[in-house]
Amino acid sequence: xxxxxxxxxxxxxxxxxxxxxxxxxxxxxxxxxxxxxxxxxxxxxxxxxxxxxxxxxxxxxxxxxxxxxxxxxxxxxxxxxxxxxxxxxxxxxxxxxxxxxxxxxxxxxxxxxxxxxxxxxxxxxxxxxxxxxxxxxxxxxxxxxxxxxxxxxxxxxxxxxxxxxxxxxxxxxxxxxxxxxxxxxxxxxxxxxxxxxxxxxxxxxxxxxxxxxxxxxxxxxxxxxxxxxxxxxxxxxxxxxxxxxxxxxxxxxxxxxxxxxxxxxxxxxxxxxxxxxxxxxxx
Ligand code: AMP
Numbered sequence: 001x002x003x004x005x006x007x008x009x010x011x012x013x014x015x016x017x018x019x020x021x022x023x024x025x026x027x028x029x030x031x032x033x034x035x036x037x038x039x040x041x042x043x044x045x046x047x048x049x050x051x052x053x054x055x056x057x058x059x060x061x062x063x064x065x066x067x068x069x070x071x072x073x074x075x076x077x078x079x080x081x082x083x084x085x086x087x088x089x090x091x092x093x094x095x096x097x098x099x100x101x102x103x104x105x106x107x108x109x110x111x112x113x114x115x116x117x118x119x120x121x122x123x124x125x126x127x128x129x130x131x132x133x134x135x136x137x138x139x140x141x142x143x144x145x146x147x148x149x150x151x152x153x154x155x156x157x158x159x160x161x162x163x164x165x166x167x168x169x170x171x172x173x174x175x176x177x178x179x180x181x182x183x184x185x186x187x188x189x190x191x192x193x194x195x196x197x198x199x200x201x202x203x204x205x206x207x208x209x210x211x212x213x214x215x216x217x218x219x220x221x222x223x224x225x226x227x228x229x230x231x232x233x234x235x236x237x238x239x240x241x242x243x244x245x246x247x248x249x250x251x252x253x254x255x256x257x258x259x260x261x262x263x264x265x266x267x268x269x270x271x272x273x274x275x276x277x278x279x280x281x282x283x
Pocket of ligand 1 (some may be wrong): 035
């Protein structure tokens with residue numbers, strides 16, 4: 001496995017590989033864990049050339065977010081990718097990835113999803129976040145010439161928006177969704193879990209418990225979203241809740257009475273360290 005830091009080097013390798021192989025991309029911000037590993041494993045199983053990108057993307061972080069303190073563990077990431085059978089880690093610096101103008105004027109050409117996709121859920125509380133995500137993912141698609149790209153269902157709104165972007169911008173890339181990986185007690189595995197204090201870690205599992213309880217009620221025939229939302233909220237008393245919502249899986253619009261496939265999503269900050277955690281469940 002090779003670790004590549006330069007776009008020019010990546011392009012050379014991709015040019016050669018693309019002649020005989022289907023290239024797959026797993027975009028990540030590093031601090032890799034078993035959630036990322038399940039994406040990489042699936043990509044390795046289904047393709048003959050796998051590129052994992054490790055890049056903490058500055059354009060998707062707001063000014064008061066955790067860009068500076070986001071965990072960076074490249075040595076461990078390299079080991080995990082090597083053990084999983086990936087072919088390349090692409091780990092550019094921000095200066096390699098973005099042109100000078102971004103660092104001088106905090107501006108660059110952006111890929112911006114429509115307002116209706118971003119005016120809710122994580123897009124509402126993180127203005128500009130999905131512009132940054134779509135921009136970096138577009139750049140990675142162009143650089144890697146990937147046929148398939150693997151995204152976790154944990155970031156459900158991101159997955160929805162990326163699928164829309166691929167369709168609306170005619171990218172020739174198949175988006176492959178991957179199920180959420182959890183710790184033994186149900187907490188969704190996340191690089192940000194390392195920020196949790198001991199008491200936060202105990203509280204954090206309530207997010208998943210709330211989702212599970214709501215699903216249980218839904219399966220018993222409760223189809224009013226508000227009842228399910230109230231049920232999940234009861235598990236989040238100590239949290240600073242950003243949102244608890246039910247949306248249609250088809251268009252990500254909020255729904256009152258559930259008739260078709262739906263998703264319940266939670267974003268909440270933990271009581272002690274105010275770590276913002278997200279999770280969701282298909283109802
Ligand atoms: P990140 O490094 O947080 O940007 O995540 C990179 C990719 O890994 C995204 O597609 C995430 O949805 C996915 N991912 C992160 N955590 C998990 C998890 N616990 N289960 C499944 N996919 C995950």
